[in-house]
Amino acid sequence: DGGITQSPKYLFRKEGQNVTLSCEQNLNHDAMYWYRQDPGQGLRLIYYSQIVNDFQKGDIAEGYSVSREKKESFPLTVTSAQKNPTAFYLCASSIVGGTNSPLHFGNGTRLTVT
Amino acid sequence: DQQVKQNSPSLSVQEGRISILNCDYTNSMFDYFLWYKKYPAEGPTFLISISSIKDKNEDGRFTVFLNKSAKHLSLHIVPSQPGDSAVYFCAASARGGYSTLTFGKGTMLLVSP
Numbered sequence: 001d002g003g004i005t006q007s008p009k010y011l012f013r014k015e016g017q018n019v020t021l022s023c024e025q026n027l028n029h030d031a032m033y034w035y036r037q038d039p040g041q042g043l044r045l046i047y048y049s050q051i052v053n054d055f056q057k058g059d060i061a062e063g064y065s066v067s068r069e070k071k072e073s074f075p076l077t078v079t080s081a082q083k084n085p086t087a088f089y090l091c092a093s094s095i096v097g098g099t100n101s102p103l104h105f106g107n108g109t110r111l112t113v114t
Numbered sequence: 115d116q117q118v119k120q121n122s123p124s125l126s127v128q129e130g131r132i133s134i135l136n137c138d139y140t141n142s143m144f145d146y147f148l149w150y151k152k153y154p155a156e157g158p159t160f161l162i163s164i165s166s167i168k169d170k171n172e173d174g175r176f177t178v179f180l181n182k183s184a185k186h187l188s189l190h191i192v193p194s195q196p197g198d199s200a201v202y203f204c205a206a207s208a209r210g211g212y213s214t215l216t217f218g219k220g221t222m223l224l225v226s227p
Contacts, residue, residue: 004157033214040123042203042217043158058214090157102148103215105157 002027004106006091011111013085021076021109023091030096032074033103036060037088046089049074050096078111085113117141118206120218127225133191135221137204140185144206148215149178149189152201161202162189194225 004025013019025032031050035043045058049068063082068074074093078085090108095101119138127133135149145166150158164171164178164187171178177190191198204218 006157009155035217040219042118042120042219044217045214048214092157102160102163103150103158105150105159107157108155110155 004091004093004104006106006109009107009109011109013111013113015113016080018077018079019111021078021089021111023074023076023106025072025093027093027104029093029104030071031094032068033092034066034074034076035090035092037090043090046076085111087111118204118216118218120204120221122221124222124224127194127223129196129225129227130193133194133198133223133225135189135202135223137187137218138185139206141206141208143208146207147178147180147187148205150203150205152203158203196225196227199223199225
């Protein structure tokens with residue numbers, strides 16, 4: 001079955017530690033995205049990548065970093081510089097360039113930083 | 115500045131009746147609109163989309179209407195079922211869907227038996 005795998009589902013970290021969230025897709029999609037969801041908020045774009053070895057900042061990139069060394073993988077690092085890291089993080093992918101290419105989402109990682 | 119607004123945080127409907135979820139947008143460059151459905155602790159799933167060249171798109175029980183002059187779209191679910199209870203996100207993009215999506219804050223739909 002094709003899809004997006006995010007791991008782990010729940011993640012706990014101490015304040016001041018960097019943490020990396022995993023995202024893998026086997027849909028052969030070129031584009032991958034990271035969103036953050038907070039209670040009562042919509043999904044806000046952190047970073048996205050339309051091709052291997054290239055990525056762009058989204059609306060709330062501060063305190064985050066990404067890499068795209070392989071087409072199927074797009075890990076997100078939440079650094080200690082992120083002031084409010086506790087949130088639900090969603091990874092997504094899509095076919096680049098299509099007008100009928102909706103995002104396919106993973107099931108998310110809930111990060112709690114104390 | 116919110117470019118995609120879902121002004122109703124929640125909506126309650128009885129099973130079998132129509133559910134109408136509304137969405138307004140401010141960016142006149144948006145020309146492709148989507149609805150996503152999300153259950154708790156899961157990722158959103160794509161439901162239905164509409165291009166600005168159309169004013170209606172239908173898929174089974176789900177119909178999306180677009181009023182470009184009012185910058186308003188709505189999702190109709192008929193008939194509503196308890197399994198439809200979820201958070202519904204409206205999203206929009208520009209350049210025919212080539213740009214990234216901007217999401218609204220979502221509306222939680224509760225369909226009671």
